[in-house]
Amino acid sequence: AQTVTQSQPEMSVQEAETVTLSCTYDTSESNYYLFWYKQPPSRQMILVIRQEAYKQQNATENRFSVNFQKAAKSFSLKISDSQLGDTAMYFCAFMFYGGATNKLIFGTGTLLAVQP
Amino acid sequence: NAGVTQTPKFQVLKTGQSMTLQCAQDMNHEYMSWYRQDPGMGLRLIHYSVGAGITDQGEVPNGYNVSRSTTEDFPLRLLSAAPSQTSVYFCASSYSWGAAETQYFGPGTRLLVL
Numbered sequence: 665a666q667t668v669t670q671s672q673p674e675m676s677v678q679e680a681e682t683v684t685l686s687c688t689y690d691t692s693e694s695n696y697y698l699f700w701y702k703q704p705p706s707r708q709m710i711l712v713i714r715q716e717a718y719k720q721q722n723a724t725e726n727r728f729s730v731n732f733q734k735a736a737k738s739f740s741l742k743i744s745d746s747q748l749g750d751t752a753m754y755f756c757a758f759m760f761y762g763g764a765t766n767k768l769i770f771g772t773g774t775l776l777a778v779q780p
Numbered sequence: 781n782a783g784v785t786q787t788p789k790f791q792v793l794k795t796g797q798s799m800t801l802q803c804a805q806d807m808n809h810e811y812m813s814w815y816r817q818d819p820g821m822g823l824r825l826i827h828y829s830v831g832a833g834i835t836d837q838g839e840v841p842n843g844y845n846v847s848r849s850t851t852e853d854f855p856l857r858l859l860s861a862a863p864s865q866t867s868v869y870f871c872a873s874s875y876s877w878g879a880a881e882t883q884y885f886g887p888g889t890r891l892l893v894l
Contacts, residue, residue: 668822706887707868707887707888708885708887708888709823709870709872709885710885711882711883714882755822755823765813765825765828765830765836765838765877766811766813766828766874766877766881766883767813767825767828767838767839768815768823768825768872768883770822770823770824771822772820772821772822773822
């Protein structure tokens with residue numbers, strides 16, 4: 665069974681600085697996708713970034729980028745130039761590609777606080 | 781587009797009561813699903829549907845029932861509410877299934893069972 669582990673329950677960063685959130689996963693599948701979702705205090709789940717496992721190039725979306733290490737089964741999220749609006753719970757998620765469901769397997773989340 | 785909508789936003793139930801959590805999407809998405817979010821556990825899949833008339837169980841289906849009579853709606857029914865079902869419930873949808881389609885989440889329904 666696939667599992668996703670986020671070992672940092674809480675993190676704090678100063679505004680304008682860079683922070684990295686960690687995520688590791690365990691799977692025997694070779695075709696899968698990885699995601700980072702953001703959940704602000706409004707509770708809305710917002711997709712931040714996604715990575716296809718077959719791509720070696722790390723995904724980037726503006727100030728958000730990932731460090732995808734397939735052999736190590738690691739998928740960290742780097743937030744550059746942190747902003748107050750980045751304060752949220754961040755979830756790492758895994759999805760097996762090609763199955764009969766789009767089931768997302770989530771980690772337990774990292775609560776990020778951006779300090780002014 | 782309203783996206784994915786959920787009603788109610790918050791509900792209090794007594795043990796044994798039944799209720800239906802509503803979910804609707806206006807994006808013509810084939811795939812819809814329900815998750816529950818509990819403290820310290822992330823989100824877990826309850827039920828999902830790959831199209832009208834087709835549903836299947838997820839990771840934690842016990843105590844919940846679903847049906848999908850239209851593409852737009854995917855209600856979640858609690859048959860006899862228990863305190864263990866106190867949680868935040870999210871509905872999600874995507875254009876199709878079997879591929880990494882972006883899943884869009886609703887705003888959530890917070891349920892308290894006394």
